[in-house]
Amino acid sequence: MKRLFNIKKTLVFVLGAMSLLAGCTKYANPPATYEDYEQNLQLPVKRKVLFISIDGLVGQELKKSVPSNIAELLKTSKYTFESIAGDKTNDASTWMSMMSGVPYDLHHIEDDSYIPRPDENDPHANPVGYPSMLYRLATVAPTQKSYVVARDVAINTKLLTSAEQTYDASSDADVKKNVVDLLEKKNPDLAIVQFKDVLNAGLEKGFSISIPEYAAAIQKVDGYLGEILSALKARKNYATEDWLIIVTSNHGGTGKVYGGNSLAERNTFSIFQNPKFKALELKSDIIKSMRFFGFYDAGQSNYANYNSNAFRARNNPVLSQESIYDVGKTGELTVDAKVKMNPTNGVFDYSSNAPFLGKNQSRTGSTPGWAFFKSGNALTFFVADGSTNMQPGMGPVSSAGEWCHIAAVVSKVNNVPTVKVYVNGIKTGEASSASFNMNNAVSSTGLTFGYFPYIFSGLPVDMQICDVHIYNKAMSEEMIKKNAERIGIPDTEISNSNLIGYWPMDQLVDNKFVNKISGNPDIAAQGTSRLLLMGNNLPYVDPGTILIQSEDMFTQIFYWLEVKTQREWGLTGQVFLNKYEVEFLLPKQ
Structure with missing residues (x-):
């Protein structure tokens, strides 16, 4: 856009009109006049x-x-x-x-x-x-x-x-x-x-x-x-x-x-x-998170070294204590977290069917367990019992690299197994199945944060995760909204008996993500996860921040x-x- 520097009060000399001759008639020249007026000269x-x-x-x-x-x-x-x-x-x-x-x-x-x-x-x-x-x-x-x-x-x-x-x-x-x-x-x-x-x-x-x-x-x-x-x-x-x-x-x-x-x-x-x-x-408003990417280096632009040893995630070994995060053990389950997708080669929709948070041996067909997974710029939540699955879509999530809060609730509604999913505290999808057997939704795989090295199709997911909570009950929409509008939870809520896992994801101790719920398992990390500090742009944050x-x-x-x-x-x-x-x-x- 052009910006101009104004000069005013320019003195302009204005001459009167020259006399015109027509035949022998003569017209007197009027005296010269001077006019002082404002004019903008553009510099x-x-x-x-x-x-x-x-x-x-x-x-x-x-x-x-x-x-x-x-x-x-x-x-x-x-x-x-x-x-x-x-x-x-x-x-x-x-x-x-x-x-x-x-x-x-x-x-x-x-x-x-x-x-x-x-x-x-x-x-x-x-x-x-x-x-x-x-x-x-x-x-x-x-x-x-x-x-x-x-x-x-x-x-x-x-x-x-x-x-x-x-x-x-x-x-x-x-x-x-x-x-x-x-x-x-x-x-x-x-x-x-x-x-x-x-x-x-x-x-x-x-x-x-x-x-x-x-x-x-x-x-x-x-x-x-x-x-x-x-x-x-x-x-x-x-x-x-x-x-x-x-x-x-x-x-x-x-x-x-x-x-x-x-x-x-x-x-x-x-x-x-x-x-x-x-x-x-x-x-x-600084948000701390762990970055997970399914390749050797954050700046790598191709997948020449694409193999499971490079993945910043965890699948084995499995701790027996982690069975408390199986739907079949709890009967109900609520999982929520903050996530941010990062671009690869300038785009955010590069991954396909890539799980990044869950407890599932193989997110294909109806393999027992649960997981959030990314496909293009959209997210889906998956839960299966071995013969039946429910997969409500969540729509585009972090499709421009912004922070988002995601949540999934598994429970029975009118005695029918149902999954409800939420983005930034608002319900975006729901699925139910009368034939779904809650008791069989049990996985021998450990709880995994980041990329699943043995469960994928397409390219891996480059992303950040923090503030992960798991409850053994179907939490209310009010509570989900509350978690969507804050980072962390107060000590008074950590004592909630239904909260069975809380990982801020702001540090690694002995290569483990520390569980803030005393007595419940920390989760081992595979490879090297990287701590990042970034600006928090979740919807509840003042846009001027x-x-x-x-x-x-x-x-x-x-x-x-x-x-x-x-x-x-x-x-x-x-x-x-x-x-x-x-x-x-x-x-x-």
Whole structure:
């Protein structure tokens, strides 16, 4: 959309009409007149981005004491102190996520070589490469000029080599000097800046605002930020430039360390500032879950190594105590969970008849047991007694990668075996069979979370699961709705005698998913399940709630520069500023 810069009160010289001669008649020339009136002359306004990373600045620590220049930015910013880095928080990994628009699971960058880690299962294969945003920018918008000022030499020489010019800075003071000089003498469309003294103070003394050296480092860099902002506003063309200023950190820290996946090490802050923005603190609702995928690696785009040893799921061994989750043992059963489907090759409907949560030896025909399974973008619940099955469809579920709550209730209604299924607390399907024998719905297979390695047709399912509950009774629709609108359950409800299994799915202990119901079995995990932290977008969550992550920087910058990203790039970052366009886009002239 075109934005215009208006110039008014232009003085226009208007001449009177020339006299016309007709025969010998003469007409006197009227005196010249001058008219002062308003007119809009259209001058283009150029969008630009200044991206600044204050490495190692923990979001929650900054919130405790916001220094003056950052506080001034917040007055016209969309901002959060609750953004997060990926679960591998070393410097190269986090910078690669910010600059490539994908998480570590995909880019596999671990050190300053910026060479992807080889696939441990296929070490001779060429790893998938994810170029930096500057490479993408130079490819699709070569007229856009980018500059980099960084403390880490590898950022300039390995990661961001496509910049118009890079500057190696020896100190944060040197960073500031180079950025001020750049803004005075060059004409960047995108400038990327790295400060490191806050990180160094955290490593030496601790990542806490209560530690004087860490607090002093924050104040120092805030002063440098003020000088940079002054230089930006002093640019001769500033009036016709529309700057988005992003200030963030690559990762946090805890104690005197970083690099792990604790929340403190992942906690960052993110500020998106423009003079037209209305101030808004973005709140996040984080959901923890386990990711299961039926192939070796989350970034694998084909199934060359497709075999049961790779699957992130569990089928054997079976514990005898797990028989309490058989319909034939309980007579009634309610199962509910939160699920999120992930795309493979950009689509969500790749799997066919792939179970992911259940207790069933072979989800074919009428093999005894039960399971939720995915077919295309829809889900179905299956329960069988050996000769009869019931399979009510649930319709499309998480067909765009959103979080959803699913539930199934098996019981007798008017003495007829019946299954009811729910999505986000609303009933979406029902099936019944008078010939179904509840007593025979017993499986020798263990309870399985994730992919079923021996029960499938078509491709496996890539997904996340959390907050799993199993009751030995048919729970009311009111209770199902209640579980759909919250994460976890209070301790008072854990004591409910009908609740026989509760797995938050937020950790693995000794390679088992811990059951919060004391005395009831933990469930073993096959392979390596991966813990993920994500934004919760279940329907009950305020739609204004958003979790900003490292990979969102790429997509946000391209959005502001009005450069289209390409689907084949495989970016995972989101764009959120488009929700507020009414604040910063002028009506089309």
